Amino acid sequence: MAEKVIVIAESITVSELAETLNIPVTTLIGELFKNGIAATINQRIDFETAQIIVEELGLDVEIKKKEATVSVRQKHELSADAVERPPIVAVMGHVDHGKTSLLDAILKTKTVDGEAGGITQHISAYQTIRKDRTITLLDTPGHEAFAALRQHGAALTDVVIIVVAADDGVKPQTVEAIRFARSANAKIVVAINKIDKETANPQLVKTQLATEYDLNPEEWGGDVVMVEVSAKTGQNVDTLLDMVLLVSDLEELKADTDVSSEGLVIEAHMEQGRGSVVGLLVEQGVLKPGHFIVAGTAYGKVRTLLDFAGHPLKLAGPSTPVTVTGFKELPQFGDAFVIVKNEKEARQVSERARSEREKAAASTNVTGADLLKMMTQKRDSQELKVIVKADVQGSLTSVVDSLRLIDADGEVTVRIIGSGVGNISENDIR
Structure with missing residues (x-):
């Protein structure tokens, strides 16, 4: 997860992007030129090109696309008639740390068996009741290929439950989840899972989180709620939900119901x-x-x-x-x-x-396809043409983004020639 997040429209001028990234415009033009694109400061580049260039420059910046419907969304202050709403809770964690199993324990269901390799494929949303109060739960993907979905889950969220296996400790996607939660200004609750295992060491997990990521447990005088749980046995799962409600109460979550949805x-x-x-x-x-x-x-x-x-x-x-x-x-x-x-x-x-x-696409002088083509020609590499099909739009976005990041040491370049939601058809393979 990048330290800085910027939001741009479908296209942006070279000078505007340089200013947004806080880098000299000559650096940006130089990087484009290095990859075979001769651009001026007033030329427009598309969103995909901006993503590629940021990656090529090695900047710790994430670029998001501005919402197309942002102009019709009504921004308003909460009215005096605003009502209490359920907390929206994203459940995040490293692959195989028991994130979906924990949700199953909460919901008393069994969804993990139906997932490919035990990995959540797209955001799934649920609701549960605890002490006559509703909690909305988002099960976010735990595999690195689905980072875009996981990030969106955090952006929707009031509270993030970060699941860490007591026998495995903090891992890369744990760190990513922490950054997502912080960037979304969501409250963090840590669920230290798998405490039923003989090799469980919850104290080590707490030490890692406190010393390396400034997440200090309440029991150590900090302000982060950490609950030791077992998704397998159900131990302390209700306590975890109680803590989520407690943290949510401090935020006084409300919404208006008499406005346009x-x-x-x-x-x-x-x-x-x-x-x-x-x-x-x-x-x-x-x-x-x-x-x-x-x-x-x-x-x-x-x-x-x-x-x-x-x-x-x-x-x-x-x-x-x-x-x-x-x-x-x-x-x-x-x-x-x-x-x-x-x-x-x-x-x-x-x-x-x-x-x-x-209009943004038409006014764009340099597209991501142009840049990728020039980079491919420059590297004189072989090209692997790919058509991507997925079950839902969110998974499709994540897979396409992941394929675009593949670097096969310059020997093979992946080019996505088509993508869509649904089954593979005869037209796709002709």
């Missing part, structure tokens, strides 16, 4: 017989069947509204994860959604977002 897309895929199936997390307002909805360039009318378990809902308030059908096309993972008055307005808003994206 808004939130974020957390999953999106096509399903035979149902069409576009989209997972949403409501942030404010109340979402209902029949609402006209826009997310990025996609729009539609909410046909069905289901809770995390697939049960029909008449409405969904703040902090509620839902699945909806009715979008005319798939929105992108991470798109913000808004509710509008009618289909005409929905179409206008989506067309405006599409126009903005197309």
